Amino acid sequence: MPSHTDSLASPPLEVPSPTAPSEVPASSVRQHPRQDEFGFEVGTRLSGPDGTPALGRTGTITTPHGQIRTPAFITVGTKATVKTVLPESVKEFGAQAVLANAYHLYLQPGSDVLDEAGGLGAFMNWDGPTFTDSGGFQVMSLGSGFKKVIDMTPVETSGADDAVAPGKERLANVDEDGVWFKSHLNGDMHRFSPEISMGVQHQIGADIMFAFDELTTLHNSRGYQVESLERTRRWAQRCIAEHFRLTDERGAKPYQALFGVIQGAQYEDLRRKACTDLGAMPFDGFGIGGALEKENLGTIVGWCSETLPEDKPRHLLGISEPDDIFTAIENGADTFDCVSPTRVARNSAFYTPNGRFNLSGQRYKKDFTPLQEGCDCYTCTHYTRAYIHHLHKAKEMLSHTLISIHNERFVVRMVDDAREAIEDGTFFELKERTLAAYYAGKPDPQGA
Numbered sequence: 271m272p273s274h275t276d277s278l279a280s281p282p283l284e285v286p287s288p289t290a291p292s293e294v295p296a297s298s299v300r301q302h303p304r305q306d307e308f309g310f311e312v313g314t315r316l317s318g319p320d321g322t323p324a325l326g327r328t329g330t331i332t333t334p335h336g337q338i339r340t341p342a343f344i345t346v347g348t349k350a351t352v353k354t355v356l357p358e359s360v361k362e363f364g365a366q367a368v369l370a371n372a373y374h375l376y377l378q379p380g381s382d383v384l385d386e387a388g389g390l391g392a393f394m395n396w397d398g399p400t401f402t403d404s405g406g407f408q409v410m411s412l413g414s415g416f417k418k419v420i421d422m423t424p425v426e427t428s429g430a431d432d433a434v435a436p437g438k439e440r441l442a443n444v445d446e447d448g449v450w451f452k453s454h455l456n457g458d459m460h461r462f463s464p465e466i467s468m469g470v471q472h473q474i475g476a477d478i479m480f481a482f483d484e485l486t487t488l489h490n491s492r493g494y495q496v497e498s499l500e501r502t503r504r505w506a507q508r509c510i511a512e513h514f515r516l517t518d519e520r521g522a523k524p525y526q527a528l529f530g531v532i533q534g535a536q537y538e539d540l541r542r543k544a545c546t547d548l549g550a551m552p553f554d555g556f557g558i559g560g561a562l563e564k565e566n567l568g569t570i571v572g573w574c575s576e577t578l579p580e581d582k583p584r585h586l587l588g589i590s591e592p593d594d595i596f597t598a599i600e601n602g603a604d605t606f607d608c609v610s611p612t613r614v615a616r617n618s619a620f621y622t623p624n625g626r627f628n629l630s631g632q633r634y635k636k637d638f639t640p641l642q643e644g645c646d647c648y649t650c651t652h653y654t655r656a657y658i659h660h661l662h663k664a665k666e667m668l669s670h671t672l673i674s675i676h677n678e679r680f681v682v683r684m685v686d687d688a689r690e691a692i693e694d695g696t697f698f699e700l701k702e703r704t705l706a707a708y709y710a711g712k713p714d715p716q717g718a
């Protein structure tokens with residue numbers, strides 16, 4: 271793993287000493303009897319190229335709606351739909367679980383609607399495991415208009431804590447108790463707090479929920495990161511208390527697991543402190559969130575995996591590219607979500623083992639081969655590039671559906687292969703082979 275010590279240097283703050291994977295503390299902290307209805311079991315541990323233990327692992331998450339074999343790619347269904355794809359196809363391309371967005375479903379149609387429908391899975395006709403994120407990311411990113419991944423140059427700039435991206439209006443304000451934000455749909459003011467987020471997520475009814483946290487950006491000062499991390503810690507405690515209260519109050523419903531979210535931006539001491547603080551709380555698992563640069567992804571996930579309790583699953587919130595997926599798995603992420611397969615499909619980009627290409631090109635007009643030779647997905651076994659190119663040119667929506675099915679299948683299969691490779695001890699060979707072929711293909715610059 272490359273060292274980023276220089277760019278990540280920061281004053282020390284109660285740094286716990288790093289531990290080797292084999293010494294990672296196991297925590298069986300459970301404070302609610304119903305937490306036994308959710309489980310995680312570690313399977314095979316990844317060995318490094320020189321035979322030393324690495325952080326990656328296989329495992330099995332057990333939820334009331336079935337199991338997830340990890341590492342697993344969690345398909346994103348933001349508004350209770352995997353965009354343009356039927357749930358039957360989602361099952362067929364091999365998705366093990368779907369992640370929806372609490373913020374979007376709270377605003378539309380309202381979490382009470384999902385509650386009355388019998389929860390997210392019943393509402394969207396998906397009988398497998400489901401996740402919701404807390405809404406914190408969407409609410410906070412309205413605040414500054416920043417994307418999740420931004421460059422980290424002016425980290426210590428004074429006044430940056432109030433920075434707003436060019437052309438963006440500040441739509442959210444954080445205080446000790448929660449956040450006021452303006453709906454992106456109609457401008458109405460709404461309040462999110464740890465208690466409100468828990469209430470919304472219990473109503474939505476996903477198997478795995480995330481604690482409400484404050485998102486910072488890499489532009490926030492270190493002082494603000496420290497302050498924010500403390501607030502996220504206090505919010506985590508409030509989320510657990512409200513979650514247990516709602517679990518009792520809604521006793522007839524399937525148990526919903528709660529994951530704490532690790533923030534701390536690019537600072538090792540802050541990330542490890544968050545892992546130690548939240549790791550001691552009775553969460554069912556953890557999310558690794560917040561601002562991180564692509565090049566530091568492995569380092570930051572590695573710090574978290576070393577410091578968090580070994581016996582609980584870790585979800586990496588929102589990544590996008592094949593190299594990020596291998597990096598995340600190698601450094602101990604058990605599950606991760608990613609909107610890219612369907613997002614790029616709507617721009618007619620498709621994945622192949624030799625890179626990402628864009629079907630809008632004229633060279634596909636009479637290309638009667640599948641998107642990927644040998645792919646077992648519904649699209650590749652029934653349709654040609656020429657046909658989907660035609661659909662795209664004719665602005666027919668079926669092109670989004672067909673490309674999305676292939677792209678989702680491509681990523682699911684890549685993660686399935688990585689899981690098997692951990693089991694057979696061939697992970698690093700697979701990683702090298704896969705990434706060399708993918709990035710040697712010089713993907714079409716218009717593929718984004």
Ligand SMILES: [Zn+2]
Pocket residue numbers: 641642645646647648649650651675676677679
């Ligand atoms: Zn395919």
